[in-house]
Amino acid sequence: xxxxxxSQSTSQSSGPATGDQxxxxxxxxxxxxxxxxxxxxxxxxxVLFPLxxxxxxxxxxxxxxxxxxxxxxxxxxxxxxxxxxxxxxxxAAFANSVVMVSASVVLVLxxxxxxxxxxxxxxxxxxxxxxxxxxxxRMLPPIAVVIPFFVIFRSLNxxxxxxxxxxxxxxxxxxxxxxxxxxxxxxxxxxxxxxARVDGATRFQGxxxxxxxxxxxxxxxxxxxxxxxxxxxxxxxxxxxNFEAVPVTLFVYSFIGSRSIEWGMLAAASMxxxxxxxxxxxxxxxxxxxxxxFGVVIKE
Amino acid sequence: MSTQTQTETTTSETGVARLRALWNDYLPxxxxxxxxxxxxxxxxxxxxxxxxxxxxxxxxxDVFAAEFVGLNNYAxxxxxxxxxxxFIITVTVVVSALALETVLGFGLAALVAGVESERLQSFYxxxxxxxxxxxxxxxxxxGRIMLxxxxxxxxxxxxxxxxxxxxxxxxxxxxxxxxLLDTWNWTPFMFIIFYAGLSSVPDTLIEASRVDGAPxxxxxxxxxxxxxxxxxxxxxxxxxxxxxxTFGVVYGLTQGGPxxxxxxxxxxxxxxxxxxxxxxVAAAIAVVYLVFxxxxxxxxxxxxxxxxxxx
Numbered sequence: 001x002x003x004x005x006x007s008q009s010t011s012q013s014s015g016p017a018t019g020d021q022x023x024x025x026x027x028x029x030x031x032x033x034x035x036x037x038x039x040x041x042x043x044x045x046x047v048l049f050p051l052x053x054x055x056x057x058x059x060x061x062x063x064x065x066x067x068x069x070x071x072x073x074x075x076x077x078x079x080x081x082x083x084x085x086x087x088x089x090x091x092a093a094f095a096n097s098v099v100m101v102s103a104s105v106v107l108v109l110x111x112x113x114x115x116x117x118x119x120x121x122x123x124x125x126x127x128x129x130x131x132x133x134x135x136x137x138r139m140l141p142p143i144a145v146v147i148p149f150f151v152i153f154r155s156l157n158x159x160x161x162x163x164x165x166x167x168x169x170x171x172x173x174x175x176x177x178x179x180x181x182x183x184x185x186x187x188x189x190x191x192x193x194x195x196a197r198v199d200g201a202t203r204f205q206g207x208x209x210x211x212x213x214x215x216x217x218x219x220x221x222x223x224x225x226x227x228x229x230x231x232x233x234x235x236x237x238x239x240x241x242n243f244e245a246v247p248v249t250l251f252v253y254s255f256i257g258s259r260s261i262e263w264g265m266l267a268a269a270s271m272x273x274x275x276x277x278x279x280x281x282x283x284x285x286x287x288x289x290x291x292x293x294f295g296v297v298i299k300e
Numbered sequence: 301m302s303t304q305t306q307t308e309t310t311t312s313e314t315g316v317a318r319l320r321a322l323w324n325d326y327l328p329x330x331x332x333x334x335x336x337x338x339x340x341x342x343x344x345x346x347x348x349x350x351x352x353x354x355x356x357x358x359x360x361x362d363v364f365a366a367e368f369v370g371l372n373n374y375a376x377x378x379x380x381x382x383x384x385x386x387f388i389i390t391v392t393v394v395v396s397a398l399a400l401e402t403v404l405g406f407g408l409a410a411l412v413a414g415v416e417s418e419r420l421q422s423f424y425x426x427x428x429x430x431x432x433x434x435x436x437x438x439x440x441x442x443g444r445i446m447l448x449x450x451x452x453x454x455x456x457x458x459x460x461x462x463x464x465x466x467x468x469x470x471x472x473x474x475x476x477x478x479x480l481l482d483t484w485n486w487t488p489f490m491f492i493i494f495y496a497g498l499s500s501v502p503d504t505l506i507e508a509s510r511v512d513g514a515p516x517x518x519x520x521x522x523x524x525x526x527x528x529x530x531x532x533x534x535x536x537x538x539x540x541x542x543x544x545x546t547f548g549v550v551y552g553l554t555q556g557g558p559x560x561x562x563x564x565x566x567x568x569x570x571x572x573x574x575x576x577x578x579x580x581v582a583a584a585i586a587v588v589y590l591v592f593x594x595x596x597x598x599x600x601x602x603x604x605x606x607x608x609x610x611x
């Protein structure tokens with residue numbers, strides 16, 4: 001079937017497509033282009049409308065936030081943001097998230113990057129199985145993982161601590177870091193380190209001074225992607241914290257239970273959570289596909 | 301005194317040298333050991349501990365004091381625990397969201413890749429990844445506001461601009477709402493990987509098929525997609541795995557309700573553990589879920605294989 005493809009497709013396309021071909025080529029191309037841009041605009045609207053709505057809610061004065069029909073024109077106010085900045089619980093949760101997630105990213109890089117280097121450069125017995133095993137840590141549903149850790153953390157006094165949360169955040173990103181960095185190291189020619197070794201550098205120096213700098217874009221992007229995955233995590237905060245180590249996701253969630261929801265403040269809190277990540281995503285845009293695909297799509 | 305310090309420094313110097321030699325000679329082991337340690341801790345330990353919790357009466361650290369109850373907890377889980385219902389709900393959500401996100405992601409990637417203006421292309425590429433910045437729980441709260449039957453802007457707009465009555469998103473079609481929110485959130489993931497995959501298809505390949513006169517859909521089906529097979533495989537595999545982890549968007553949106561209409565397995569386990577206070581039942585469902593997800597992922601990996609992915 002596939003081998004006959006050329007002859008078949010020509011005969012087929014001249015069949016049903018005759019009507020089409022009467023349109024001259026320019027018109028057809030214009031039509032395709034119009035359809036393309038129409039669809040892209042439609043999806044842009046789908047993407048932007050909820051975000052626009054959230055942003056406008058956060059900037060509306062209280063009482064106007066949920067007016068229907070919507071007040072499309074309104075005088076923006078930073079009232080909600082000011083109230084948010086005075087809210088101790090929000091500030092604590094936001095600071096917690098920044099500290100815990102950043103620490104987890106540093107730690108996961110320290111653990112994952114050297115391991116990825118070894119997986120890339122040395123002959124590992126059953127390498128494929130090892131890699132699938134590493135990936136399997138991502139397959140485990142967090143809820144199944146968190147129950148044992150809930151019990152253990154209580155007895156080790158790690159419950160509701162930042163250290164415990166940092167460990168959990170490391171656990172969700174380690175497989176990603178190892179896979180992506182292995183792919184990046186695979187793409188760095190070994191001759192570079194060999195040259196350094198000839199010049200008298202030790203293995204470790206070769207790694208630190210030659211390989212790591214060459215892998216910088218990979219490290220940068222995998223760090224940001226790990227940050228995002230930890231930043232948006234709710235379940236661990238819900239189960240393993242209750243006061244001291246509450247992350248910002250749990251703060252946003254806690255709005256839902258309260259009887260009279262302050263929509264404007266909720267919207268402002270959500271915006272505060274989203275905006276840094278948008279900046280990060282744009283910063284890492286070029287390597288996002290490589291990172292998200294666990295290093296399989298390495299080009300571009 | 302001075303001689304003593306002298307000898308001390310020399311011994312410590314040789315000590316340092318010995319340590320340094322040890323460090324460099326066994327470098328690969330030092331490098332990989334922490335990762336292996338953490339991996340063992342996060343893969344084998346939770347499964348084993350879930351298994352242990354699932355066959356005893358009450359959680360206890362003393363293995364010998366624990367009262368063994370056999371498969372009682374499993375019977376409870378699949379009896380009044382509603383585990384079966386949760387598995388069906390989960391599979392429904394995972395399969396439909398995965399299908400939607402794959403098709404939409406690919407369609408968008410193909411559309412964007414065809415835009416002539418480079419600048420416009422990178423504009424769309426950046427714009428379309430933004431939903432990923434929204435944490436599922438934030439998305440759930442946004443959804444609660446915008447989809448609310450009384451104060452929501454989306455039901456309002458539907459009724460104001462179309463002749464149709466807006467459905468009650470959170471009470472009549474909660475499952476569909478969950479799928480649609482997840483699609484909004486994670487289609488960018490598929491989009492950006494497919495887009496990178498599409499841009500790696502050599503132009504000559506596309507040119508050749510265009511000269512053949514093959515219609516567009518045929519070109520994609522027989523030339524582009526086979527070329528991109530590893531990319532498609534990896535993107536769907538990772539998204540599949542991640543979909544089984546879904547929690548925040550549903551918990552924030554409906555908390556499994558109304559009733560048990562959106563009670564995913566992860567939410568069922570959470571409620572058994574923290575609302576019903578029955579860790580044994582929670583652990584029993586967790587064990588089944590764990591085996592279920594790992595088995596599915598491994599079957600997919602074995603069936604499709606990583607050929608071309610890392611060889």
